Amino acid sequence: MKTIKILFLLSTIVSTIGCSDLEENPVGILAPESFFSSLDDLQVAVNGTYGRVGHEDIWGRKFTLTIMVRGDMVDIGDPTTAQRRIDHNDFTVLSDNGMIDDFWPAMYQTIAAANQAIAGAELLDADEAEENEIIAQAYFMRAFTYFHMVRLFGDIPYLDTPVTDIQTASSIGSTPTTEVYENIIADLEFAETWLPNTQTTRTLPAKATATSYLSLVYLTIGNYQMAYNKAKEVIDNEGTYQLGLESNFQDLFDSSKQDASQEPLFAIDFQAIRNINQSDDGTDYAPPLTGIRSDEQYDLGGGWSVAVPSLEVFDTWDDRDYRKTVSFDATGIFNGIVEPYTVFTDFNTRAVNRPHIAKYTRFIGATANGNGRASETNYATMRYAEVLLIAAEALNEINGGSEEAHQYVNRVRARARNGSDFPADASGLSQDDFRTMVLEERRLELAFEFKRWYDIARRKMGTEVFGSTGFEGQKANFDVGRDYLLPIPNEEVLRNPNLSQNDGY
Amino acid sequence: MNHKITIALLLSLLYHFISYGQESYELTGTVTSIETNTPIPGVSVLIIGTSSGSVTDFDGKYTINVNSGDVVQFSYIGLITKNITISGQTTLNVSMEEDSEALEEIVVVGYGSQRKSDVTGSVSSVKSDELTAFPVLNAAQALQGRAAGVVVQSNNGGEPGSAVNIQVRGNTSINANSDPLIVVDGFVGAVFPQANDIESIEVLKDASASAIYGSRGSNGVVLVTTKKGRKGKLSIDINSNYSVQNITNELDLLNADQFAAYQQELNPAYVQGPANTDWQDLLYRSGSTSDHQFSFSGGSDNINFYASANYFKQEGVIINSEFERVTFLSNIDAQMTDKLKLGINLFGSRGAQDGVPTQSTGQTANGGGDDVVSLAFRFAPDLGILNENGVNTINSVGDDVDNPFAIATEGINETKTDNYRANLYADYEILNGLNFKTTFGFSTRNQTNGLFRPSTLRITAGDVGGRAIISNVRNTSVISENYLTYNKEFGKFDLTLLAGYSYQKNTTETSSAGAEGFVSNTFSFFNLSGGTTALTPTSSFSEIEIQSQFGRLNLDYDDRYLLTATVRRDASSNFAVNNQSAIFPSAAIGWKISNESFLKDNSTISNLKLRASYGVTGNQAISAYQSLARFQTVLGIINGNVVGAVVPDQAANPDLQWESSYQTNIGFDLGLINNRISLSLDYYNIDTEDLLLADASQPEYLGFLTTASIRNIGEINNKGFEISLNTRNIVKDNFTWTTDFNWSTNTNTVETLIGGIDVFLDASPGYFNTENTHLLREGEAAGVFWGYEYRGVYQGGDLPEGTATFAGAQAGDQLFTDIPDENGTADGVINTDDQKIIGDPTPDFTFGITNNFTYKNIDLNIFFQGAVGGDVANLTAIQLDAGDSNASTDILNAWTPTNTNTDVPRVALRTEKILTSRFVEDGTYVRLKNIALGYTIPNTVTEKMGIDKVRVSVSGQNLLTFTDYSGLDPEASFFGSGGSGGSTNANTTRGFDFGNYPTVRSVNFGINVTF
DSSP: OHHHHHHHHHHHHHHHHSOOOOOOOOSSOBOHHHHOOSHHHHHHHHHHHHHHHTSIIIIITHHHHHHHHHSSSOEEOSTTSOHHHHHHHHTOOOTTOHHHHHHHHHHHHHHHHHHHHHHHHHTOOSOHHHHHHHHHHHHHHHHHHHHHHHHHHSSBOOOOSOOOOHHHHTTOOOBOHHHHHHHHHHHHHHHHHHSOSOOSSTTSOOHHHHHHHHHHHHHHTTOHHHHHHHHHHHHHTTTTTTOOOOSSGGGGGBHHHHTTOSOEEEEEEOOSOOBTTOOSTTOOOHHHHHSOBTOOTTSSSOBOOOEEOOHHHHHTSOTTOHHHHHHEEOEEEETTEEEEGGGHHHHOTTSOSSOEEOTTTTBOOOOSSGGGOSOSOEEEEEEHHHHHHHHHHHHHHHSTTOHHHHHHHHHHHHHHHTTSSOSOOOOSOOHHHHHHHHHHHHHHHTTTSSOHHHHHHHTTOHHHHTSTTSTTOOOTTOOTTTTTSOOOOHHHHHHOTTSOOOTTO | OHHHHHHHHHHHHHOOOOOOOSSOEEEEEEEEETTTOOBOTTOEEEETTSSOEEEOOTTSEEEEEEOTTOEEEEEOTTBOOEEEEOOSOSBOOEEEOBOTTTOOOEEEETTEEEEGGGOOSOEEEEEHHHHTSSOOSSGGGGGTTTSTTEEEEETTTTOTTOOEEEEESSOOOSSSOOOOEEEETTEETOOOOOGGGEEEEEEEOSHHHHGGGGGGOTTOEEEEEEOOOOSEEEEEEEEEEEEEEEESOOOOBOOHHHHHHHHHHHOTTOOOOSOOOOHHHHHBOOEEEEEEEEEEEEEOSSEEEEEEEEEEEEEOSBTTOEEEEEEEEEEEEEEOSSSEEEEEEEEEEEEEEEOOOOSOOSOSTTSSTTOHHHHHHHSOTTOOSBOTTSSBOBOSSSSOOBOHHHHHHHOEEEEEEEEEEEEEEEEEEEETTEEEEEEEEEEEEEEEEEEEEOTTSIIIIITTTOEEEEEEEEEEEEEEEEEEEEEEEETTEEEEEEEEEEEEEEEEEEEEEEEEEESOTTOTTSOGGGEEEEEEEEEEEEEEEEEEEEEEEEEEETTTEEEEEEEEEEEETTSOGGGOEEEEEEEEEEEEGGGSHHHHTOSSEEEEEEEEEEEEEEEOOOOTTTTSOEEEEOOEEETTEEEOOEEEEEOOOTTOOOEEEEEEEEEEEEEETTTTEEEEEEEEEEEEEEEEEEETTSOGGGOOSSOSEEEEEEEEEEEEEEEEEEEEEEEOSSEEEEEEEEEEEEEEEEEEOGGGOOEEEOOSOTTOOOOOOEEEOTTSOTTEEEEEOEEEEOOSSSOOTTEEOBTTOOTTSEEEEOOOOTTSOOOSSBOGGGEEEEEOOSOSEEEEEEEEEEETTEEEEEEEEEEESOEEEEHHHHHTTSSSSOOBGGGGGOOBTTBOSOSSOOSOOOTTOOOBGGGEEEOOEEEEEEEEEEEEOOHHHHGGGTOSEEEEEEEEEEEEEEEOOOSSOSSOOOOOOOOTTOOOOTTTSOOEESSOOOOEEEEEEEEEEEO
16 A cells, blocks of 8 residues: 555656646746837837947947047057957958957847837837837937948948848848938937937937937938038027037036036946946947056056057147147056156057047046946937037038038037137138038047048048048058948858948958 | 675575584685675585585685585686685685676666666766776766767866866767766766766767667766665775875976066067066965765665765865865665665765866956966066065066966855755566656755955956955756566567656756955955945846657567667757657667577687667757747946846747757677677767757848857768777786777768858957857868968068968068969968868877786776877967967077077067967877776785775876877867857867866875775
C-alpha cells in the first residue's frame, strides 16, 4: 500500500507541474500588441525617439562630431584620433565610414520609434485630439530625423509605418530628395497643428518648434517666402510661445540655467545618467571631444583634444565679441597653474596648441563618467536666435537689404555685445552684403553648435571655405560633385541594391 | 568495484567453511589487487578437488588448512583465477589481476546503463582515478586530454574560479553555444560536482548516444555519476592536497631607461619618469591551492549512503585573486521492498571568488582600461605606483589608464555562487523485467556579484567619485522524469525497451543596482545609498519550459548483433509558434565479430566489434522570447527626469527553430591478447543545418534596435577521427605499466552563410582600431583570422614584387602582400582590399597520453597532453609594438638605417593595432600536464594504526611545455571584447591571446587516508 501511495504522490506531482501549454508569457519584456493601452503608453513610445537621439550614436558623439569636423569651424586636434573622424575632416570618407555606419541605423531607429508611436495611436480608443497632441511629437521627431538624413544623404529610403513585412521593406528604392522634403513638411504641419503653444519643458517640442523647423526646412530648400512666413509667425507670437533671447550668451551653455531659458526651441536633454551596464544611452561625448587634454580647470580629468578649431577661427574672431569668450578656452590649468594655449602640448603630447571649444566643458554640471562624459548639458537643436537669423536671411532673399531683416540681426548682435560696443548694429547693407553678413552671423552666433556644415552645404560654400583662404587651409580632397552628400553605408546598398549610392562614392 | 565487493560479501555469507584435516597446517595470506594494490575481500580460496576452502575477510586476509602439494585456487568474479601449488610455505600473499574479458564494465547512458560491450554509439568513459589524478578547481578540467574528441579549455587561464569550456567534436554552431549538455545523476543541466565525488564521467559523442536528449544533444552530452555507498563496513576517506602555484613565464619588456629612450624616439619631448618598475613582478605572486575532502560511505542490506564535504581554496598567482568553495554531497539509496527502491541525491556548494579584472572587456575607461594583465605589459615602467602627489599613477603614454597594481589591489570584484540541488527517485519493479522510475528534482543557483571601484582609481572611477554595482542572478530548474524500462530475453534475443516523459522548467531572474559618487571609499558595494548618483537599476525574468517524450529500443541477438534505436520529441516554449515541437531520431547497429564462431576461440583477438550510427540531434539555441516581436526600453530624459521610453527592438519571427545536427558515426573496438591491448577508432561526420544566424542582409533602415534578425540559415560541417588506445604493457606481481592514449582530429567547415556572404567578426579589445578580426566564409573553418600578410620591413626605394605599404610609409615601415584585384592589377598601396585569411586557430589534432606505473607500493602517473597546428594571434605583441605603451625587448632590434637586416619595423606609432600575419604564430604545444608519484604505506604498518590505507603523493602540473609560441602560453583565450561588432563568442572567435589570466605551474602534495 505504501508503495502505491508513494507512486500516487509522485505521479500527482508530475501531473501538477508537468502540464503546460508552453505558451510564452513574457514578463519584463514588451510586446507591441499588448503595449498600447493608455495615452501614457503612447507618450512612452514617443519618448523612445528622444532616448534614441540622446544616444552616443546620434547626439552623444557619432552624428554631432561628424558634422562638426566636416565644417570649417572645427578641425581635428589630436592627430592620432580615429581615422574615421579624420576622414570627415579631410573629405576622404569611404562608404564604410565607421561614424556613418553607427548613426545611420540609430537615425532609422528613431524614425521606427516615431512610426511605432503613430501607429500605436490607432490601437488606442482614446480622444483623438488628446492622441494627436501626443503623436504630434512623434510627427515632429520623424520630420526632425528625416530632415537630418535628407540633408546628409539626399535620396534615402523612406518609411512612415512600422515594418511588419521585412521582405518588402527590405527592397524598397530610395525616395527622391524632393519627395522626402514634402513628407517632412507634411509631418511638421501636422505637428504644428496639434502641438500645444507651450510645453512644460524645451526638451519637448511645442507648436513653435514645428513652425521654426518648417522655416528652416523651407530655407534649406530655397523657398525663402515660406521660410520667412514661418519664421515671422514665430517671431510675431514670441510672447504666446514664451520665446526670447537669453540675456547672457554664456547662460545658454550653463547646464544649471538651460532648463529655465526661453531661447531653446527644442533641446536634447542629458542628465549625467547612465545605464548600469555603462551603455552609451544618454551619454554625451562633446565635453571630452572638445576638452583640453590633461586640463584641470573644470575638474573633468581633462578632455581628449579631438575636435579643436583651427587657430584661424580664433584669430579672425574679434576679441571684443563676447561670444568668442563664451565659445573658447584659450587657457588651461595644469599642475595648478594657468597656462596659455601655446604650451598645451607640454602637458600632454596628444593635446594641440590651439584654443579649445568651451561651450561643452565650462558649465556642464555633474558628469557620470570620466573626462566630462555624460554631462548635464541640454543641447539646443535650435535657438530663438536662429529663428531671427532665418527670418533675416530669408527676407533678404525676398526683399534685398530690407530694414526688417537688419532688425532681426541686430537683436542677435545686441545680446552679443554684452554691454560692450561690439558687434555694432548692421545697417544699410545691400542684398549681397547682407547675405554674406547674415551667414557670418550664423557662423559666429551658432559656432560649434552643429549648424555650420549644413550652411556650407545649403549655400554651396565648399569651394570657398575649403580653399586656400579657408580657416583650415586648402582641403585638397574636397570635391563639390561629391562631398555635399555623405555615402550611404556600403553594406546597406549591398543589402538592398535598389538603393542608389551617392555620386563619387 | 561495487559489484565485485557486493558479490564478495554475499559469497562470504553463503560460504562458511571450516577446514579441517590431519597433517595439515594453517596457511595464511593476503589477497590484493595488482591494479590498485588494495586488499580484496571475498575472494574464494579453495583447495582443488576438495570441498574445503575459505573466503578472504574485509582486509583481504584468509586462513586455510592445507597439505603440502595441494593446489589452492583463488577465484573472484572479474579477476583472473590463480592456481598455486603449496610447497610447505605458511604464508602466501597473492595479487590478482583483473580479467578484462570477464569484467564487464558498465557504462552509463541516458536514462539507463549498458554493458560497455553492448554500446553501439560512441561513448567515452573517464573514471574516478583519472579525474582525481591531480587536484582541479573544476571537475571538467580533469577531462582535458582524457577522452578522444573532447577539448577542454579554461576560459581564463589559471584564474581562481574560472569557468571551463568543454567542446565535444568541434563546434557545431556559430551563434549558439557549443557547450555539451551536462547531466548529473539524471539531472539535466546541473553543475559539475566536485571531482572527488565523481564515480565516472561518460561523454556521449555520437547521435546514437545523445539523441535521447533531443534538442539539447547536438553538442554532445556529459553524464556525470556521483559515488554511491556500498554494502559493507563504514569507510571513511580523507583526502588532503596542498599545492604551490607560479606563473610559467614573464614577457621580456623594456626597463625604465630603455622605455624612455624608446618613447623619446617617438616623441623627443618625452620626459623620463622617476621610477623603474617591473609591473609584472608587482602583479604576480606565488599562489596556492588547498583541497580537503572528507567522505564516508557504507551500507546495510537495505540502505547505502555516501556523503562528503569538500573545502577548496585557491590563492591565485595574481595578487588579490582568490577562490574559496565548500561543497557537500550526499547520496542515499534505500531498497524499501523487493520491488521498490527509493533514493535521494543532495548537493550544495558555496563558491566565493575575489576577482581582479583580466581579459579587457573594453567597457571601462577608454576600453581596455582596467585589465591588469595587459596593463602590466602596457604600463610605463618609469612610473611608480604613486606619483609625486601621492595618488595612483596613470599611464604617461597612450590612453589614460590606471596602473595595474592599483587596479588589482584597490578594486573589488566579488562573486558568490550558491548551488543547491535535490533529486528524488523511486524505482518500482512492476513485473519481472518491467520497471518504472520516476524522478523529481529541483536545483537553484544564486549568484551575487559585487563590484567596487574606489575613486582612487582615477581613470576607472576617479571622476565619478567611485562606483559600486551589485548584481544578482537566480537560476531555478525543476525537472520531472518518468520512464518505463522493460527487459526480456526471447530465445537468443535480448530486448530492452525504454519509454518516458520528461518535463523541465528553467527560470532566470536577474537584478542589479549601482551608484557612483561615494563620500568614502570604505563602503565597498554594501552601501549603495552612500552614493550621490544612482545608476539605472536593471532586472529581468525569463522562463523556458520543455516537455518531452522519449523512447529507446535495444535489441541484442545472440550477443553478436546489436541494434539501438532512439527517438525524442521535444516541445519547448522558446520555439516559435510555427515550430513548437521537434522529433529527433537515431539508430545504430553493432556487430560483435569476436563472438562469431570463427573468432570465438581466437586467442589473439579477444574483442572485435563494429559500430555504425546515424541520427539527428538539436541545439536549442533560441533564447526565451526570441521569436516574439519586442520593444526595448531605452534611457529617455525629458526635463531632466528619466522617463519611460521604448523603441522597436525586433520584428516577430514565427518560424524560428532549433539547429539540427545530422551525425554519422562509424567505429570499431578491438581487443587483443586478453584485452591487454584495446583500441577504439571512430570516424564521424556531422552536418549541422538551420544554424541561427543574424541576418545581416536585413537593411538597417528598417529601424529595429536589433539590426540583424535571427534566422535559421547556416550550415556547418564537422568531420573527424578519434583513436583511443589502452594497453597494459607489463602486468607483474610487483610491477605494472599501463598506457592510455587518445588522439583526435576535427575538420570544421562553414557550408552555408546568408547569401554566401562573408561574415566578419571582431574579437579584438575595444580600444584596438581593428574591426574585422575573424571571418566566416563558406568553405573555410569557422573563425579564421583575417588581416594583412606581413612581408618584412620596407627598405626604401622600389617595393619588392607583390608587396606594398600603407600610404605615406617610409623606409623601415611594414611591407604587406598587395593583393591584385579581379583584373590582376595590384594597386601599389595597402588598403582594406589587401586583407586575407592569415591563420586558423583550430588545431589539426589534439592528444593525450597517460602512463601509469606501479612498483610495489609506489605508483607513478605521467600525463602529456597537446594540440598541434592551431594558430594563435598574439594581440599582446600587437599592443607592445604600437608605440603607445611599453614594448617588448624585440623593439631593441627595430629597423634603423643602420640596422636593416631585421624583421622588426622601425620605431613608430602603430596605434591602429591592426592584425597582421606578423603576429599570428603557430600555437602547437605539448605539455607535461601532470606527473604524480604516490606511495602507499604498507598495510602491515597502517593496520596497526587501524587504518586501511594511507597514500601520500607529490605531483606537478604544467611543469613542462614544449612550444615555439613567443607569448606567455599558447593555450590562450580572449573572449571578452567590446569590439565594434560585439560579435564575440567561443565558437567563432578563438585563438586570441590578450590579457588572460596566466596559466600556472603547480607542485602539489597530497595525502589520502582510508579508515
